[in-house]
Amino acid sequence: MRRSIATVSLSGTLRDKLQAIAAARFDGIELFEPDFTTARMSAAEMRQRCDDLGLKVELFQPFRDFEGMPQAAFERSLARAEVKFDLMEALGCPMVLVCSNTSPLALPDAQLAAEQLHQLAERAARRNLRIGFEALAWGRHVNKWRQAWDIVQRADHPHLGLIVDSFHTASLKDSPQGIADVGEKLFFVQMADAPLMGLDVIDWARHHRNFPGQGQFDVVGFFEQCVRAGYSGPLSLEIFNDVFRATPNRRIAVDAMRSLLWLEGEVRHRLEQAPAEDAAAARALQSQVLFDPPPVPAxxxxxxxxxxxxxxxxxxxxxxxxxxxxxxxxxxxxxxxxxxxxxxxxxxxxxxxxxxxxxxxxxxxxxxxxxxxxxxxxxxxxxxxxxxxxxxxxxxxxxxxxxxxxxxxxxxxxxxxxxxxxxxxxxxxxxxxxEAEAADGGAGLQSLDHLAVGLTPDRLDTWVLFCRAVLGLDAGDAVKFADPFGLIRSTGMADAARRLRLVLNMSMSERTRMAQAAQASGGVGVQHIAFASADLLASVARLKAAGVRLVPISDNYYDDLPTRFELDAAFVERLRAAGVLFDRSPQGDYLHAYTEGYAGSGFFFELVQRLGAYDGYGAVNAPARMASQAQEEQQ
Amino acid sequence: MRRSIATVSLSGTLRDKLQAIAAARFDGIELFEPDFTTARMSAAEMRQRCDDLGLKVELFQPFRDFEGMPQAAFERSLARAEVKFDLMEALGCPMVLVCSNTSPLALPDAQLAAEQLHQLAERAARRNLRIGFEALAWGRHVNKWRQAWDIVQRADHPHLGLIVDSFHTASLKDSPQGIADVGEKLFFVQMADAPLMGLDVIDWARHHRNFPGQGQFDVVGFFEQCVRAGYSGPLSLEIFNDVFRATPNRRIAVDAMRSLLWLEGEVRHRLEQAPAEDAAAARALQSQVLFDPPPVPAxxxxxxxxxxxxxxxxxxxxxxxxxxxxxxxxxxxxxxxxxxxxxxxxxxxxxxxxxxxxxxxxxxxxxxxxxxxxxxxxxxxxxxxxxxxxxxxxxxxxxxxxxxxxxxxxxxxxxxxxxxxxxxxxxxxxxxxxEAEAADGGAGLQSLDHLAVGLTPDRLDTWVLFCRAVLGLDAGDAVKFADPFGLIRSTGMADAARRLRLVLNMSMSERTRMAQAAQASGGVGVQHIAFASADLLASVARLKAAGVRLVPISDNYYDDLPTRFELDAAFVERLRAAGVLFDRSPQGDYLHAYTEGYAGSGFFFELVQRLGAYDGYGAVNAPARMASQAQEEQQ
Structure with a gap:
């Protein structure tokens, strides 16, 4: 399947973007019109440059506010379209994306929309161009893919088809079920993931999309529908992301390609697992060339x-x-x-x-x-x-x-x-x-519980995707907590068996200790290593006797603890004496303590004990640790 | 009126925060409990430190999930309250904020809530403490101030009163009208402003509040209601803001104090303007001591x-x-x-x-x-x-x-x-x-149109407030546009007569030219100066003849322009030949061009012409300029 990416997904000038896209081995691009409008490069130069780089301009986008308009506005739009068709011909671009109308002038009339799109397609046909119609999640009257599909069917023109975008479907909690039946009228597929956010859909769409595998949408289920429709490419990314726009584009382009390869592999895997009576799955597998990576190792x-x-x-x-x-x-x-x-x-x-x-x-x-x-x-x-x-x-x-x-x-x-x-x-x-094995059993630290990796903000999505795609880890919920100098965002990533746990920490401020360590380590550095003990209080006693200095925890923390959990008073006093932190979830308890930082470096060690099936990392206690570290530094 | 601020509003350790708050000449604080829980400072030390700094601990907050609970949970909460009452006594803090219950266990029973709060107030009374009840915007059953007020009235206990917070009212688009009638049962007032956002209210509240005068809420109208209620202080700020948490606290504390002084001045001004028959306004003015700054100069x-x-x-x-x-x-x-x-x-x-x-x-x-x-x-x-x-x-x-x-x-x-x-x-x-006046009239640049100030993200709210409070400017809508290396956020600030215009620009990325210039200028620097001409095309012709180099604009921009506006083709060609950008609003047109950057510095000049009552700054064209500058640098 040919792979493509919209130019808006990357930072830099258009020249830069094309080079980064080619270097990441994409086959084509979606040209986001403002990237061209601001480029000091003619259409002919652009076409030549893409040819030289082995890139095809697969799609020109977006063409806005077209369908369902009063006659005068419609005629102006047709004239506007002819200007863009000229440009597409000069670029060698075969298809334009028409996104559903957001204008207050738009009429709620599917038949009118279909007739107008038919006329547009007729004009496109004269030049052998194609029109893809897409439902924007915030379209005035058309915002679900089924509505767009209904209009495409009514218009019934060979040069008019449907474009779907996982963002617009998933953001409205709409189902992709049924895209499989669109068949050859599915003209183009755009994939985007995103974190779940309580944000209005336009701001969400314009600032927070990310690559498949970096967010929380069911991108695999969405793309599976497209493959079942017989869609054979391009598979394309259209990602508006504030961080990607501000990050060197070569790195982001690698993530982009990784996300598509992962996505294809996941869908292939699903189709391969489909029951024998699912003839459509078998057909899809035979007719498409989906990437086939080796499976995730255990x-x-x-x-x-x-x-x-x-x-x-x-x-x-x-x-x-x-x-x-x-x-x-x-x-x-x-x-x-x-x-x-x-x-x-x-x-x-x-x-x-x-x-x-x-x-x-x-x-x-x-x-x-x-x-x-x-x-x-x-x-x-x-x-x-x-x-x-x-x-x-x-x-x-x-x-x-x-x-x-x-x-x-x-x-x-x-x-x-x-x-x-x-x-x-x-x-x-x-x-x-x-050497011969030591006899004393040390401090009772038995295994590695997790590794905490400190990341600069431009590295977080990269690492989430790396962990998911390359190592097969799943992401837990992101939590935010307060360092004295800014907020930290933390995401646990673990395999299903919980044998490999990485915690990805990112500082939303440049002034936290964590941010400074991540910055100093070039963007990615192990921040701490957590060792597990089967009896943390005993281990801590032995470590303290050996002279290990733990991060001291405020007495106020222990005064507050019994108001948060029903705990035996004597147990709280043992925690206080040991300086051990406590957390409880419905699944179990977590005891933990931190060593002071290793001199001359940002890293430190954590000592933990999981009781029951506690599956977190004590994030609620991180502020106590961070505040204490900050107070130490002031003394 | 005594002025206060919640410790959560500032960055740093609790010790730091207290010092910054005292240095900005606040009278007291709200102690945000997590700041105390993580502090290695006992209540007695804290009290002593506040005494030494001349600060009073006005409020302990928050006490959560109390009212309207089933009996067992209610009894546990009473026990929890006694622990916090002990702490308040040790701190010398007279009041606790009980925010409305968010627990799924909470019952929709105002009478039960009132009875339980009555019992809590009874216990508080034994220690001569007071309970303030506040409606959280995301409370499960109580989220408007009137609901909280209803419960306080039902509970009818001298040690129980109402706390109001402008954020919780304005974020729900609820009206503060009627707070004036609460009278002496208004126990505490928290003020916060915020930008209008399509974000769910919890995330909005926890990350994006700012100081009065920095956002878009009617904070003056809200506080006027409180003053009319006879409320005489403390006037307090409770601001959860990701940027403030990450910014050196001395600067932010100055903004905090400025915001309160401005707010008091504005309310005083309104009350002074009230018609003679508004006896309540006159009473409020006489009974309160509101700050009285000199008026905004013209x-x-x-x-x-x-x-x-x-x-x-x-x-x-x-x-x-x-x-x-x-x-x-x-x-x-x-x-x-x-x-x-x-x-x-x-x-x-x-x-x-x-x-x-x-x-x-x-x-x-x-x-x-x-x-x-x-x-x-x-x-x-x-x-x-x-x-x-x-x-x-x-x-x-x-x-x-x-x-x-x-x-x-x-x-x-x-x-x-x-x-x-x-x-x-x-x-x-x-x-x-x-010297004697030159005779030739120069290039026809007649006046200063505006100054664009480049700011690092931690300076934007500071400048909005400075412009509003000190210079009396109003903020236009913030717009976002794309530099090749990240997004820029731009806010125009102008006086009512449009004689003084400042544009505040902030880069959301560290990699834009603007961000780098702002960083290099210590966070605040004039980025460009815009001169107005009555005939920009003529001025540009003279300037080009004189050898001035303008930022070249892509031909593609001019190819696109007629698809955006109905423009005479010859006029578009004149714009193209001159390299002049064009924008149109319902109020009028805007022509503008930029000079290349002055060597060895980030700044440049803009040349503009306003036609009709165009009131913006051509933000839509900024990407064309920025992309062109980036392409220049690559050549």
Whole structure:
């Protein structure tokens, strides 16, 4: 299926946009008229440039306020259309999008609208152009796709067809069911996702759309209907997004392509899963060429986390890890890399022994530079990731050393896929000189609960899509909470089995500690790592005895706690004495505490215990932690 | 009237907030409970700190989900209240805000709500505390102030009264009419303004409130009702605003105080204007102490614009001004300051001969450092400005030189108030050695149309309020338009006579040229200056002949223009040949063009002609200009 994107979806001048679109390997574009009107480039130059870049101008858009007009206005619009048809011919563009009328002059008369569109199509036919009619969600009389389809059917002209856009349908909570029956009169498909918002639909549409897989609409169900209609392309994105408009366009264009590949893969998967008696699904699969990425691999958890350090930080961070109950577990056979372990957690300190660690350290100082994810199909994981436009990472590997399939996540962190068959330590047996297991069990930290990634605002949608498309994680609800210097927006992403949890945090202010850390890490950085204990109060007692400093929590928090939850007074006093935070959901409880920040870097550790099926991350307590950190800094 | 502000309105830790609030000369605070819960400061310390700063804790808030509950939940809430009463006693806080219940458990039973609030008031009375009941706009059964008032009346307890908040009333388009009759049961008044938005009321309330005078609500009408009720304070602000949370709190606290002073002044003015038979107005005026600032002065226009330059820029900018048709008109008697004139426009080039020019030049290079506004009451203008918390600016003045009453506008630009009696050049006769008037009439630029000020997002509301409160300007509708690298939001501010027009521009992206200029100028900088011509096409012809380079406009713009407006083809070709942009409103037409940016600085000039009563600024054409500027930079 040919893939296309509207020029309005990207930042930059029209020249820039075309280059970014071509570089992301799109086949064509929708030309958003204002991009052309303001460009100092003639139609002939534009056509030549697109030819040179291998792009086709698939659609010219939008042509507004046309159908259902009083006669005088209608005639003016026909004259206006001829001017645009001239332009389309010069551009080599075969189709124009007519969006439903928003003018107060528009008449509520479907038959009139059909007759006027018929006349327009007749004029288009003379030049062998085509008209696609689309219901805008805020059209005056036509705002559902079925209304537009009714008018297209009444008009009954071979050069007139229907355009559908997932945004306009989903934003009105309208169903796409039935688009499958439109058949060959489905002329063009525009896909957009969006977060659910209580915002009027025009503002929502003009500022907050995003790429399929970044929002909360059922874009897969929508596109499935189009495929079942026999629609064979272009598959196109029309995304009005304030952040995308303000972000370098090369990155956004990669997200755009990833979103379409993911969408095609998801719809293909659904059709393949359809019951045998669903002949339409089989037909659709046979007649269309939908992208076929390798399936999402199952992850068994995080195998290891690797920090980029220098000699001093290897010493200091190693010392901190020891106080946290980790043991020195081994040293790499050929590189300045050490391993610390506790329970099932492996932490690797890499003294810039690889290019990735070197680069990360030089940019950010001590920080997480890589993750290892355990999966039973590392090669499949790599293949899916690269199929979905992730860059492959080929680490230099010494003779006889373990070679891991690896990719670069958006923003530069390396993700290694580790064969689950190697078990918890098998990975390290080959490359490390391992020490004997420590006997004392450390501080009772048994596993990695989650990783919190701090992102600048222009990276959040990128990461949501990366996690969903490449890693197969689902997004929880976004929550907002207050840092003393601005709001933070947090979204948990996890696999269905809850073996892999990432929390994506974005600061809505530039002045929070989190924003400054994310900025300093080039837009993406691991902010904290949460370790799980089966008895957090006991673990905290041991850690405190070992000299670990936790972020102190206000006494006022504990005075307030019993007014929020029915808790045993003695238990509250134990929490207070330990400085442990508490949250409760209908599914279970969550106890957690934070270590103070590691000197010379933004990151810190969280210690957590989940009771029952608590599935969140204690966001309600984040303000207590952040306010406390801010107060520390003032002292 | 005592003035107060909720701690949630400002950024920072609680300690910071209290200091900023005291520095802005508030009398008290509303303590937003989460600010206390997360503070590492006991109630006793908090009380002491407030005492030291001269602040009273006027209100503890919010106490949620209380009234109209089933018995078990009600009893738990009473126990919860006792814990908060303990805290209020420790804080020395006399009143708690109970906001209407949002719980799904709440019963639609006003009598039950009244009985439960009566019991709460009874308990409060034992400690001599008071309960204020407020209708939240999203309360489950109670969301209008009249419903809350009905319940307060039914409960009939001396320790229970009504709290009103302009946001909750205006956001529901409810009328404040009748609050005047609440009388002494009006226990507390919270004021908030907001932009009109098609956003659900909770998100609107939690993220987009702003200070009175910064938004679009009728805050004056609302507060007038409270004053007529005999309410004598505190007058308090409760503002949830994402930008304020992320902005240094000292600046925001100054805006907060300015907004209250303005609000009191406006209400006083209304009451003073009330007809003689309105005895209530007279009573309210006598019984209350409302702030009484000097009236808004009338402005007759901009007397002069002053640039901070060095010797090189004095030369280069002077040369540019000459090509724009300005004549060298004189030299300051004692300072390195020159004057250029054309029509009624005076431009002053100040070679860092004053501290303000020196400071501005060192921070921003060549840029506008001062404005002179013509008014028939310069002293009154100064007194109003300082009464509304503007800093006075005392320029060093040589013997016998003209001394101008002056202030510092937010962000550092100096505004001088120039006596209109001096006429167009009288101001300069004393201080300058003037040249004879040039004979050729220049390029036909006759007056200053408007000044466009580029602002970082944290400065916009500050400037809207400054323009409204200090200068008496009204805000037009905000418009958004697209730069190639993000959206720009633009608000025109003008006096009723349209003699003084400022356009406040803010970039919603950090990557636009405008954002970068605003950032580089410390958050506030004049972006361009628009000169008016009575015959723009003739002026442009003369300017082009003189070698002035205008921002070139795409041919595509002119191809499109006749599809947008009914225009004579020959006229469109004249616009095209001149590179002049066109806009039309029902009131009239607007022709305009832009000069290329002055080298080494972000600013440029606009040349405009208003036909009929066109009242805008050609925002629809801004994308053509900005795209063209971006394309220039790429070449």
């Amino acid at each position: 992850f068994q958890g995080i195998s290891f986390i690797e920090f980029a350090v220098d000699g001093t930080h290897a010493e200091n961070l190693g010392q901190l890890l020891r106080t946290l109950g980790f043991s020195f577990a081994g040293r790499h056979r050929s590189k300045a890399v050490t391993l610390f372990r506790q329970g099932g957690v492996n932490l690797v300190l890499n003294q810039q022994a690889t290019p990735a660690a070197r680069e990360r350290f030089s940019l950010q100082g001590p920080s997480v530079c890589a993750l290892g994810l355990r999966t039973d199909d590392p090669a499949g994981a790599l293949n899916r990731a690269t199929a979905l436009q992730s860059a492959r990472y080929d680490a230099p590997t010494g003779t006889g050393e373990q070679r891991l399939p690896s990719i670069v996540a958006p923003g530069g962190m390396v993700i290694h896929f580790v064969d689950d068959a190697l078990g918890e330590s098998g990975l390290f047996e080959k490359d490390f000189i391992l | 402005f007759q226009g901009i007397s002069f614009i002053e640039f901070a330059v060095d010797g090189t820029h004095a030369e280069n900018l002077g040369q540019l001004l000459r090509t724009l048709g300005f004549s060298f008109a004189g030299r300051h008697r004692s300072k390195a300051v020159t004057l250029f004139r054309q029509g009624g426009v005076n431009l002053v080039l100040n070679q860092q001969a004053t501290p303000a020019a020196r400071e501005r030049f060192s921070l921003q290079g060549p840029s506008v450092c001062a404005l002179g506004l013509r008014t028939d009451d310069p002293a009154g203008a100064l007194n109003r400005a300082t009464a509304l918390q503007s800093a006075r600016y005392d320029a060093p003045t040589g013997t016998g030189e003209q001394r101008l009453p002056s202030i510092v506008a937010p962000g550092g630009m100096v505004i001088h108030f120039v006596d209109d009696a001096l006429g167009e050049s009288g101001l300069f006769e004393k201080d300058f050695i003037l």
